[in-house]
Amino acid sequence: MNLNQLAARLQHIAPFHVMELSKKAAVLEQQGRHLIHMGIGEPDFTAPPAVVEAATRAMTEGKMQYTSATGLPQLRAAISDHYRSVYGLEIAPERIVVTAGASAALLLACAALVERDSEVLMPDPSYPCNRHFVAAFEGRAKLIASGPEHRFQLSAQMVREHWGSATRGVLLASPSNPTGTSILPDELRAIVGEVRQRGGFTIVDEIYQGLSYEGAPFSALSLGDDVVVINSFSKYFNMTGWRLGWLVLPPALVPQVEKLAQNLLICASSIAQHAAVACFTPQTLALYEERKAEFKRRRDYIVPALESLGFTVPVMPDGAFYVYADCSALADDADQLSLDMLNEAGVVLVPGLDFGPFTARRYIRLSYATSMENLQEAVARLRVFFEKRRKAA
Incomplete structure (x- = not known):
């Protein structure tokens, strides 16, 4: 070649x-x-023994066929129940799309929202793959220098100062890789307000949200149905190699992302999905x-x-x-x-x-x-x- x-x-x-x-x-x-x-x-x-046992049971019972592109209904329902019990949020299962890891969730979100030559704001430092997902769809990641005084995160003031004619949205992570720092709830609320005022999108990577050590549980989903949230079974749920994650989407975006998932990914691993249902038992x-x-x-x-x-x-x-x-x-x-x-x-x-x-x-x-x-x-x-x-x- x-x-x-x-x-x-x-x-x-x-x-x-x-x-x-x-x-x-x-x-x-x-x-x-x-x-x-x-x-x-x-x-x-x-993965805990109950999760491994659920995977074994799924294989023994022959539950290894394709699932819906949006995921097993029982897994989407379990994730919805988890948001209710931990965060006090009512997230309809229909808004949840199960993906092949958080990477596939980011892929689908960027495929749906990033256009050629559009800018996406994110902090420097941030996880490198985030800017590469934007580049894969011919957008540009605009890295904004963020030091310890801002917890190495974006602020609402940064969004105001750096939003330009080509800016389409923001991609955040809370808690963050590499810093382990979260965006404080009031600051995140202000960021979402700035983005909303400009007609842009907000994507928040919450794959480490389950591993938050200070304060009450908080999710960006509490800030409105227009926020796109990404999560994963890799970190808190200890299932890295199982390649399983999820997206929570605005209702109007679900059929568009489903269409993309059908064509690009078909579905996440059915065995991993059946296993993941066992993540949500009390034990x-x-x-x-x-x-x-x-x-x-x-x-x-x-x-x-x-x-x-x-x-x-x-x-x-x-x-x-x-x-x-x-x-x-x-x-x-x-x-x-x-x-x-x-x-x-x-x-x-x-x-x-x-x-x-x-x-x-x-x-x-x-x-x-x-x-x-x-x-x-x-x-x-x-x-x-x-x-x-x-x-x-």
Whole structure:
């Protein structure tokens, strides 16, 4: 194939820079090095026994055919009931579209709402795939520098200042990857108001909403039926490889997204859908809450531990399982520091480069989705690493 025939949109979709770090880590492990991985955003917990049993039962009973493009009715009803019991919201099951992970949900939302050359506002730093979904539909992600004073999130004032003639909407994440910070409810309400006033769309990625550690449960769905919300079974529900998520849509948008799903995806895995119904039993939800408490315990350990090493954590992460730490007091370049920590200490962390240029060189992202023992061992290794650097300076 002549590479000149490739679609021009590929030029606007960058690879994960962190994959180069992962390749180096794999080489070290092949050489016999023991590494502690704190880069991957994946729970170390797996699907609860009831969920696995439901999947086994579905296969045994032959429930492996295509489902509706919008998902199993019983799963959509279970998600609706969950919104009622946890958030006090009445979300009609008909507004819920089950997808092949949150990635497919973002794909469908952008396919429905992003036009060629239209702009979508999002914060810098933010999860890189979000801007790449926009680019895939020939839109442009407009990254707005957001520091700790704004919790690394967009504000209503930023929306007012940066909304232009080509702007079509905003894509937010609360809590966020890489920062673990949420948009405060009043600020999110103001953002939605600004976007609504301009006739735009608001997409809110809430895949970490179940892992919020402070305050009462809150969803952007409480701000109006015109807000598009994305969620997933990967994080709170510990089902990463099952590839299952969902969209909550304005009623008028459901048939349009259903049409897209029928053509692009057919449906999410039927086995994963049957299994996911078991996520919402009282016993399984109680287990998820225990695991959530364990994530919070890890957060409460790792943040002061990082600060004792010389990192600065300017905003306490209130959700997800990430810490976004300023390393500028320790090194001039987060990329090089990440490589040095990998090679010398055997600790894998993610530099800020993937998440946008504003914080790229001075921040690292740490995932505490690993055992407390691993976190403690990583801190011990890093303490030795930085002591050696100070002595050598």
